[in-house]
Amino acid sequence: MARQGYSDGRLAIIAGRGLLPLHLARAARAEGEDPFIVALKDEVDHRFDDFESISVGVGNLAAIEKSFRDLKIGRVVMSGGVARRPEWRDIRPTFKTILKMPSVVRTLMSHGDDTVLQMVIKLIEAMGCTVIGAHEIAPALLARLGPLGQVSPTGDDLRDIEKGTEAALALGQLDIGQGAVSVGGRVVAMEGVEGTDAMLQRVAELRQSGRISARRRGVLVKLCKPQQDMRADLPTIGPSTVESAVKAGLAGIAVEAGRALVLEEQAMIAAADAAGIFVCGIEPSLDHGGLQ
Incomplete structure (x- = not known):
């Protein structure tokens, strides 16, 4: 008898690197959920002692599906970074995915992150689950439009934001990355x-080597890829991003309002204000590569 899906069942959080999985687990619990954590071996870097969890290799589809079936998991959130794609020999397929193995291996070896994530979503959906976005569990993490702290971008900063936006959109269209840095109107x-x-x-x-002028500060821009699926890999910033931006000598950070995640917002804003840099939410124009 075919297994029925549990689209309204228990929530599972697939956890990679970073703080996002822990934030999501706590946000879900605050809403009365009992999230189950799938901690990816050699990727996850935080503990989930207060939550029911399993530790599995990133390619162990069989163990993941068994846990989902036993616990009646219906909704799945993918969160956190994955530094290393599994080799084909690391993949432990389910019965349903054995016939898909050739295409899975080809995708892992020769496609960008967005294509790989789409493949992962399809594999999870084949287990009878619904994949949802992190913003559906913790909508308060989405970046707001405009300056988030006390510092606002200047005219020079706005020009860097526009140039960085053009670069980030072009980069995303190629399924390479989500961020770009512009200094003095030049993408560096x-x-x-x-x-x-x-x-x-x-x-x-x-900057230390003199290849970037010490007189011009610059801006980091992080955007969703034009083809971004909101269920996976949303641009994310937090206190560590501010720390890195300060070390790089930048004037600020611009992220896509409503489509990027902000972790530990109060701590991040406090750090940005103390350093005299801005953090702001923007709405990029897909037609002009600039700002609306």
Whole structure:
């Protein structure tokens, strides 16, 4: 007899690196949920002692499906970063995914993150679950429009935001990354697989070497990819982003309002205000690559 889906059943949170999975687990519990945590081995970097959980390899689909079936999981949220894609030999398929293995391996080896995430969503849905977005569990984490702290962008900063927006949208269209840094109206860095903090470290090194003018500060822009599925991998900033931006000598950070997540907002704003940099939510224009 075919298994029925549990689309209104228990919530599972697939947890990778970073604080987002823990924030989601706490937000879900505050709303009366009893979230089950799927902690990805060698990726997750926080403990979930207060929650029922399982630790599995990122490619162990069989163990994940068994847990979902036993616990009547109906909704699944994917959260946190994954630094390493599984090798084909790491994948432990379910009966339903064995026939899909050739396409799964090809996708892992030769496609961008957005395509891989779409594949993962389809595999989870094949288990009878509904994949939902982090913002559906914790809508308060979504960035608001306008300055979040006491500092606002200047005219020069707005020009950098516009140039950074153009670059971030172009980068996202290629399914490469979500962020770009513009200094003095010139794009000096674009995010790749290394992530935002590593990109900002690169900017700091370029500034220290004199490749970027010390007189011009610049802006980090983080946006959803034009083809972004809101159920996975939304742009995320927090206190560590502010710390990295300060080390890079930037004037501020701009993120997409309503489509980016802000973690530990009060601590982040306090750090930004203390450093004299702005954090603001923007609405990018897909037609002009600028701001509405």
